[in-house]
Structure formats: C-alpha cells, structure tokens
Amino acid sequence: MTMLTQAEETLLIARANDDDSAFAELYNYYLPRVYNYVHYRVTDFHICDDLTSQIFEKLFSRLKYYQAGKAAFSAWLFSIARNTIADYYRSQARTRCTSLEITADITNFELDPSDIVTYNETQQHLIKALASLTQRERDIIALKFWSGSSNKDIAILVGISESNTAVILFRAMRRLRIILESQGMSIYG
Amino acid sequence: MAEKIKADIYMAYLDQILAGKENIEPVDDVEIEKLLLLSKTMIAADLSVNIKLSESLSKELLAKVIKKTNLCMLSRNNDELNEEALEHVAGGFAGQVGEQKDICPCCGSRSTKSDGKCPFCSH
Numbered sequence: 001m002t003m004l005t006q007a008e009e010t011l012l013i014a015r016a017n018d019d020d021s022a023f024a025e026l027y028n029y030y031l032p033r034v035y036n037y038v039h040y041r042v043t044d045f046h047i048c049d050d051l052t053s054q055i056f057e058k059l060f061s062r063l064k065y066y067q068a069g070k071a072a073f074s075a076w077l078f079s080i081a082r083n084t085i086a087d088y089y090r091s092q093a094r095t096r097c098t099s100l101e102i103t104a105d106i107t108n109f110e111l112d113p114s115d116i117v118t119y120n121e122t123q124q125h126l127i128k129a130l131a132s133l134t135q136r137e138r139d140i141i142a143l144k145f146w147s148g149s150s151n152k153d154i155a156i157l158v159g160i161s162e163s164n165t166a167v168i169l170f171r172a173m174r175r176l177r178i179i180l181e182s183q184g185m186s187i188y189g
Numbered sequence: 190m191a192e193k194i195k196a197d198i199y200m201a202y203l204d205q206i207l208a209g210k211e212n213i214e215p216v217d218d219v220e221i222e223k224l225l226l227l228s229k230t231m232i233a234a235d236l237s238v239n240i241k242l243s244e245s246l247s248k249e250l251l252a253k254v255i256k257k258t259n260l261c262m263l264s265r266n267n268d269e270l271n272e273e274a275l276e277h278v279a280g281g282f283a284g285q286v287g288e289q290k291d292i293c294p295c296c297g298s299r300s301t302k303s304d305g306k307c308p309f310c311s312h
Contacts (some may be wrong), residue, residue: 005220020255023255024251027251027254028247028251031237031250032235032237032248033237035236035237036235036236036237039236039237040236043308050248053250053253053254055256056251057253058251060254060255119236122230122233122234122235123234123236126230126234126236127236142209144203145207145228145231145232148207151200151204158220163193163197165195166193166196166199166200167192167193167195168198169199169200170192170195170196170199170200170224171192171196173199173224173227173228174220174224176227177223177224177227180227
C-alpha cells in the first residue's frame with residue numbers, strides 16, 4: 001500500500017467532501033486498516049463487512065465536520081470505528097443480557113465452515129485466538145496494529161495512560177501467544 | 190526484568206516494525222523476541238487480503254456507502270420544497286383557512302355567518 005503524505009491526505013480529505021472519486025480513493029486507502037481493525041474486534045466476517053460499511057457511511061456523512069487542527073484523521077476515523085463497534089456490542093448485550101465489553105465475546109469459539117474457506121490456516125488460528133481475549137485487549141491490539149495512531153492517541157481513545165497502554169498491550173500479546181501455542185500454531189517459522 | 194520495562198521495550202520494537210523498518214537490532218529478551226515474531230505474523234496475516242482478492246466485496250461496500258449516503262441527502266433535499274410544491278402546500282392551507290372562516294371560534298358551529306355573528310352563540 002502506498003502511504004500518503006500528510007499534505008496528500010489533507011488534500012484528499014478536502015476533495016472527498018464533494019467528489020465521489022476522491023472519497024473512493026480515501027476509502028480504498030483506509031479500507032484494509034479499518035477492515036482489519038473491525039475483524040480484530042468482531043469475529044464473524046459477515047458482521048465485520050456490515051460494520052465496515054456502516055463506518056464508511058458515517059465517515060462519508062460526517063466528513064465535512066472533520067477538523068484537521070483538532071485530531072489526526074486516523075484518530076478521528078478510528079474513533080468512529082470504535083463507537084460503531086461499541087454500539088454493535090451494546091445492541092448484542094441488550095439481547096444476550098451480558099456485558100460483552102468486559103468479557104471475551106465467544107467462549108469455545110469455532111469458525112463457521114464458510115469462514116474456513118475464506119481464511120488460510122494462520123488467519124483461522126488468529127481469529128480463533130482473538131475471540132478468547134477480552135474486548136479491551138482486542139481493542140488495544142487492533143488499534144496498535146491497524147489504526148496507525150500514535151500511542152498517545154490510542155491512550156486517549158481507550159481512556160488510559162500512555163504507559164498503561166504499553167503494559168496492557170504487552171500482557172494481551174503474551175496471552176495471545178499462549179493461546180496460539182495451545183492451538184498448536186507455530187509462529188516461529 | 191520488570192514487566193513495565195519489558196512492555197516499553199516491546200512497544201519500541203513494535204513501533205519500528207509497524208513503521209516498516211526492516212533492519213531491527215537483535216533483542217536480548219527471549220519473550221520479547223517471541224512477541225515480535227508473533228507481531229510480524231499478525232501483520233502478514235492481514236485479514237483484508239480476502240477483500241482484496243474479492244474485489245467485488247470492496248466495490249459492493251463502496252457502492253453501498255455512496256448509495257445510502259446519497260439517499261439520505263436526497264431525502265434531506267426533499268424536505269426543502271421547490272416553488273411548485275410550496276404553492277401547492279400554500280394553496281391547500283389557504284383552502285383550509287377559507288373553510289375555517291365559516292367555523293365559529295367560540296362554539297365551533299359550522300353555520301354560515303351572514304352578518305358576521307354566529308347564529309348559535311352570537312359570538
């Protein structure tokens with residue numbers, strides 16, 4: 001993926017307000033990162049597609065309100081993504097009567113046969129292992145790996161200190177490694 | 190090594206990997222090294238590869254976004270009536286007012302008021 005410079009990104013955002021092709025360009029640039037972020041938070045890929053679409057709908061309709069001086073565009077976009085996922089889990093919690101924000105969302109998670117066709121072995125192991133982490137752990141890992149936000153921005157988004165972000169990420173990665181190893185996945189070549 | 194120090198070292202190395210730096214200094218700590226290998230595996234296991242392969246899904250998502258947003262804008266524009274529609278609405282309202290002239294505001298009688306007074310309550 002070609003990285004945009006700050007100036008190119010600012011210009012693209014300004015054009016995307018009135019120009020569908022510029023929005024498409026912005027969309028294609030951010031889609032892989034948003035998609036990965038959502039998939040790290042939500043295991044089902046059908047729901048992931050739907051939420052990704054919702055996030056870009058919100059982005060398109062709110063783009064004119066974005067103020068470059070207040071926050072980095074990626075931090076702004078990923079706050080929309082976080083809120084969209086929080087809304088999704090809130091609606092799920094209402095029907096299941098459990099708080100999915102603080103617990104792992106699926107226990108003994110097994111991939112759907114259609115997912116197995118979609119993903120390679122590593123991806124399958126990863127999705128399955130992520131499902132065993134808490135939502136906060138998944139959120140921090142997803143933000144760190146895919147949002148492109150600084151550690152400071154991630155700390156602000158999650159509502160914790162910057163040094164705490166490093167410790168929580170470290171613990172979450174440690175847990176993820178143990179889970180993957182217990183699945184028999186070799187990540188060391 | 191204290192967990193906080195390990196976490197900071199891991200974060201510093203991870204930032205280099207995410208920035209695309211290839212020649213990273215070797216790590217002394219075995220656990221941090223394993224976590225960095227896992228991090229590289231996770232980046233390589235890019236889940237969006239599937240949507241790149243399935244271009245139709247990406248196009249479908251974009252089309253859905255633009256269509257839905259345009260529909261919202263269209264319905265917002267429909268709230269602002271054009272001149273013809275405004276005349277139509279005003280005409281309807283004028284008719285209602287005309288009808289209401291025959292209704293006594295005091296008792297609600299619909300009788301015709303020839304002298305301007307209501308035949309029922311004399312209002």
